Amino acid sequence: MIYDSSLGNNTSFEGAYWINLSANNPAGGNGSSCEFVVVDAAPEAPVVTTDSTSYAVGSTVTVSWNAVENNQFYWTNVYRNGEMIYDSSMGNDTSFTLTNVQAGNYVVLLSANNPMGGNGSSCSFIVNAVTPGDIDSNGTVTILDALLALRMGMGMLPVANLEVADMNGDGAVTVIDALMIMRLTMGTA
Ligand SMILES: [Ca+2]
Numbered sequence: 001m002i003y004d005s006s007l008g009n010n011t012s013f014e015g016a017y018w019i020n021l022s023a024n025n026p027a028g029g030n031g032s033s034c035e036f037v038v039v040d041a042a043p044e045a046p047v048v049t050t051d052s053t054s055y056a057v058g059s060t061v062t063v064s065w066n067a068v069e070n071n072q073f074y075w076t077n078v079y080r081n082g083e084m085i086y087d088s089s090m091g092n093d094t095s096f097t098l099t100n101v102q103a104g105n106y107v108v109l110l111s112a113n114n115p116m117g118g119n120g121s122s123c124s125f126i127v128n129a130v131t132p133g134d135i136d137s138n139g140t141v142t143i144l145d146a147l148l149a150l151r152m153g154m155g156m157l158p159v160a161n162l163e164v165a166d167m168n169g170d171g172a173v174t175v176i177d178a179l180m181i182m183r184l185t186m187g188t189a
């Protein structure tokens with residue numbers, strides 16, 4: 001006997017169980033087994049984090065959390081400016097990545113779940129809007145950005161970040177763009 005209803009909600013049921021079954025005759029036996037776990041509480045809340053709290057547009061964001069005991073599945077949702085943009089559904093991974101992120105305020109909600117319920121945590125991060133001229137994506141336009149544009153215009157650097165480097169919108173990065181960025185840094189644009 002492995003079950004007696006008179007035991008009610010006795011928490012001694014908690015634990016890992018294995019069921020082994022074999023069919024036997026005088027020539028031998030063959031069998032199979034299965035395993036299940038009985039829990040008496042929802043898993044503890046994992047702590048979800050990102051590798052930074054501030055990103056440039058187009059970045060890759062890694063979201064991760066600690067594994068918790070007695071979890072059956074994790075579920076994550078990501079909201080950008082209040083709108084859900086990612087829904088993991090049920091999974092057992094403890095991280096995921098968002099690629100090519102767009103500007104906005106992001107909130108990540110995570111829960112660990114089992115048949116007794118779920119517990120979760122959240123974190124937030126910002127993807128900064130594109131700043132024209134901020135070629136190195138550090139949030140401000142400085143003389144370094146102008147120098148980067150100049151070197152791109154002279155063919156000394158491959159053109160990256162065209163969206164912010166091409167100040168006059170002609171589809172190329174030239175000395176003119178470098179001059180426009182330089183004037184921005186001097187407040188004479
Ligand atoms: Ca910059």
Ligand SMILES: [Ca+2]
Pocket residue numbers: 165166167168169170171172173174177
């Ligand atoms: Ca240009």
